[in-house]
Amino acid sequence: MSARRYRSTVACHSCRQRKVRCSLNVTGVPCIRCAQDHADCVVDARNERVRNSRRHVPTRQRPSPSNSPSNRVGVYPGGGNIVHPSPRTETMTGSRNSESGERFTIQDEERNGLEIAEAALGNPERAGQVPFYTGDKTGITSTLTLCTPGESLPRHLLIPSHAPTSLLEEDRAYLTSKGVFSLPGEEACNSLLQAYFCHVHPIMPVIEADHILHFFRTGRLREYNLLLVWSVFFVAVNFVPYNICELEGYESRKTMKAAMYSRAKCMYDNGGERNKIVLLQASLLLGFWHSEVDEHGQPWYWTGLSVTLCQILGLHRDPDAARYNTSISDRQRHLWRRLWWTCFFRDRWLSLTLGRPLRIDLDDCDVPMPSVADMLSDLPDVSEPIVATFIPHDLPLLAEYWVRLIEMSRLLGAVLTMNYKTIRPKSSMGRVEALEADILRCGPPDRHDTGLSRPARAILIVFYRPFTTETPDDVSPASQKQWQQTIRHKVDSAASRTNDILDVLAEENLLEYALPMTPPLLIPAMQIHLLNCRSGSPLARRLRLSKLNVCMMVMEEFQRVYTVASIYRVIFAKGIQQICPEEAAETTSASASVAVPTAAPAPALPNVVAPMMSHEAELGMEMDGMVDALLDGSSALNFWETWGQLWE
Secondary structure, three states: OOOOOOOOOOOOOHOOOOHHOOOOHHHOOHHHHHHOOOOOOOOOOHHHHHHHOOOOOOOOOOOOOOOOOHHEEEEOOOOEEEEEOOHHHHHHHHOOOHHHHHHHHHHHHHHHHHHHHHOOOOOOOOOOOEEEOOOOOOOHHHHHOOOOOOOOOOOOOEEEEOOOOOOOOHHHHHHHOOOOOOOOOHHHHHHHHHHHHHHOOOOOOOOOOHHHHHHHHHOOOOOHHHHHHHHHHHHHHOOOOOOHHOOOOOOOOHHHHHHHHHHHHHHHHHHOOOHHHHHHHHHHHOOOOOOHHHHOOOHHHHHHHHHHHHHOOOOOOOOOOOOOOOOOHHHHHHHHHHHHHHHHHHHHHHHHHHOOOOOOOOHHHOOOOOOHHHHHOOOOOHHHHHHHHHHHHHHHHHHHHHHHHHHHHHHHHHHHHHHHHOOOOOOOOOHHHHHHHHHHOOOOOOOOOOOHHHHHHHHHHHHHHHHHOOOOOOOOOOHHHHHHHHHHHHHHHHHHHHHHHHHHHHEEEEEEHHOOOHHHHHHHHHHHHHHOOOOOOHHHHHHHHHHHHHHHHHHHHHHOOHHHHHHHHHHHHHHHHHHHHHHHHHOOOOOOOOOOOOOOOOOOHHHHHHHHOOOOHHHHOHHHHHHHHHHHHHHHOOOOOOOHHHHH
């Protein structure tokens, strides 16, 4: 018996004219065909009453500009949002059965695919706001290249935004209990923003200055993206006066920093942020968190998130590689380059200090190098009084320093790739000399200072270290010993020059402005000083130890703010105790003590390892292995690898 087909008695005008089946009984208004065609779904009043009498599902109306869910979201320039859910939408969603829900899911997915395709072909129906990266030659839109032979399609698109997920009441209550909606007082906010733009922004220009300063100037900072607010405050705490900490009820900068980090992380995990640019900005700033020994991997974790977000957004690729991409604004280009190269900078230096592999391969990247204009791009719209209050007057010069820092980071990556990769070919003399020449050219942009900067000195030491025990392939056997002696002289000179820089910083009272990356910069020089203590006459060993003690005293200053400095200092104290115990006892008897978490007077420097020695039975030979790595003359990274494994 043949099955009889019934025509739906309820249909929209479009489906009736085309004599096709309408989905109104299942999906409501708009039907699937009208939604796919982006057409108005018109239904007769009589048919509407019939449909409502047959199916007790509230009528869905096509969103208009006035009642669209996206217009019920407070979207801020920083990218954050607070969602006010529509009761109509909640009722509709709650009453939708599983079949219609599945149909709408598929429909939304197809619409999203259509938006991507239209944007890739250059004729989007609606202007987009959300960055979308299609990937390389095998990416999601690679099929469309068949439709445009001889033409290259853009990889960076802006697709329409969709309504974000509502923040549930229980989530809002939890965020309230964590204090994320309670900002510091006006004086503290003012001081924190000044500290950020003076000390952090010149090397980490990840925030759009005009946006956050506009909200602060108009007294609406809490309406700006709170994830970014707490992330900025977290990195700025290191540079605010102590009275600000006391004013906000904190006993130290460390406790205030921990509270700011806790609120930023709470917003990151529970705030419902979907803007990947905002998540990237926050993760780059939160990458400076380092507290107790079990948290030492946090910088690596946050920077890993940053690299992933950069590659998801395609910030590692030039949006204008194929042809000028008219959908991307110049402001976006400036910000994207700043974010990418800041991420690159963090990847290189963390790889050095933590002994981890490089995450970013420049062979996969073609984004242009940064420029001074990139850092200054968001300042023209800031009023002169605000600029004078918050922005350093020499920011253009600091922007040149930032560009030079990125260049040094690129050279550091080349050094790590040449000398420290697990599997690598031996270098030739030509490559070694060429890379050395590039590093030596990395002086600061200020023409009055012709010396190398502290980061450049650290890179030189890391570069020279392996060649004190090995030589390039094309160095003749007769010349190897002389070549290694020359390298040793160069590495000793670079380490000594580091001490000269520390002397100047101490005399000028500049140590309190040290950045989170400053303590690790001392490690290469400290390793060289410690290695040199193993040989020579007693007087020579004491002189070399005195250079190391200078670094130890500077590291002690950093302990007040940076937990990692305490860990560094303890490890080197144990190294000193093992390699030259007599000289250490005599030289450090009058040195300042390391702070310990007890009320008793702190022991002198050599005794700082006593708490660690008491647990040596539990640690077994791992501590000895760490010190062996510290004293390894062939690799600057063995120590960090062993240190990371020990605390993990």
